[in-house]
Amino acid sequence: MRDPKFLCVDPSKPFLSLITPVKNAGAWLYDCIRSGQDQDFMDWEWIWVDDHSTDNSLDLLQELAKKDSRIRIFTNPGTGIISALQKALDECRGQFLSRMDADDLMPEGRLQRMVSALNASPSKTIITGLVHYFSESRLSAGYRTYQQWLNKVVSRGEFKENLYRECVVASPNWIMRTDELKAIGGFTSLEYPEDYDLVFRWFKNGFSLQGLPEVTLLWREHPGRTSRSSPHYSQEAFFRLKLKRFTELSYSGSGVQIWGTGKKARLAQSILRELGIPVTLMSLQKKEGLDHYTNITQYQEPQLLVAVYPPQPQLETLENYLHKNAFMRGRDYWFL
Structure with missing residues (x-):
């Protein structure tokens, strides 16, 4: 494995692949991408898979890709986030892989910290970090409570102990080795909520989770979030998934x-x-x-x-x- 670089050495052989499924996120795309372009670590490609957006998301992505060859755009061959994520994984060329969501932001130094931590870690390691919710309107008490709980879990490294309480890794806040994700089936056959099921897949296959003590995700809260509007992310959906996995794993x-x-x-x-x-x-x-x-x-x-x-x-x-x-x-x- 070559050493990670701050500068992009060869755009066709990036060290890190960022993957993002996108659907009708035109309002936030520019800020999201700019937060990645402003990172000190620049040896990355960013794979965007459009899930049949009906707003200006695809137009904006194409315009941005003309100015930055590291941005690569594909169309979801199926429908939904799982299919989009798998398409992104299939197109990855980087040794490391990290998910980002189209409406969120990377804080300064995120990529350098996460890449360095994973590069210094043994095989079958997942790196995550703390989160900070933000919103253009008032942030509800529920989201503040969840932020505090999740950051406490990450800070203490109590992932296994809290596995069936909530998802212990924020979906756009992890990094791992690309070949290791492919070796365990990638995103194929995951069930919704897919971010939670991916964590169960990691545990099933013997991965360990490591939390950084810094904020590595600025998590945007807004009324259009998929987790608010889709039945895939209802309380019952979460309970059905985690109890099914409980019967299999514990x-x-x-x-x-x-x-x-x-x-x-x-x-x-x-x-x-x-x-x-x-x-x-x-x-x-x-x-x-x-x-x-x-x-x-x-x-x-x-x-x-x-x-x-x-x-x-x-x-x-x-x-x-x-x-x-x-x-x-x-x-x-x-x-x-």
Whole structure:
């Protein structure tokens, strides 16, 4: 492997391939591309796959590509993000690969930091970093909470422990070796939400995740985000995917216990029963007809899914109870 360079040595043999699926993102394309062009590290190609946009996205890309030969444009041979990502991967010429989304921005120094970190890491390593949400309007409390949670996971390296809680890697905020992604099937056969399923594929194939302590993604929040408007990214879609992967990657076959009786707990119970998994709901309060949460110690080889996320003092009480009884997060219990 040749050493990564700050300057682009040969445009036909870039060190890094950036890949971006695009659909009707004309309002943000220029700023996104400019944030890449302003990076210190410039030995890259940027592969854009247009997913049949009906706005001016394709025109803008073609105009920008005339001025920068590192920008390469293709049309999605299918429909949707997964097909677009696979087309981009098929066209990659770089040794390293990183995804970027058309409405987001790269902070200064992102590429140099991520490339250097991966170059110094062993095989089967994924590098990610911290995120910072921004918006032209007021950012909701929910997005601020998710940003804090994700950055905490990344900073502590607690990816496995939180695997079934939420997606532990922001979709446009990772870098890996191109041939290693191709070796595990690329984006083919992923299920939506595809960014979350890719993380499961990494874990299934023995990859390790490493988080940088700096912000490597400026994540734009706006009403037109696909994650807001597509049913592929609904709460039920996330639950169906992560519980299916739980049964494949972590389930021991002896039944599942769920702490909680609310909406998330009932949804998880329903999906797991569809998958043929015996499920027991357990209440945090004493309720007739339900096991109390403290009875978890009475089960042989319990596998606990925690479908409640109470305020910090109560959360610490619950986790202290589990740790006192030799439960390990990411091995014996997981938060949903």
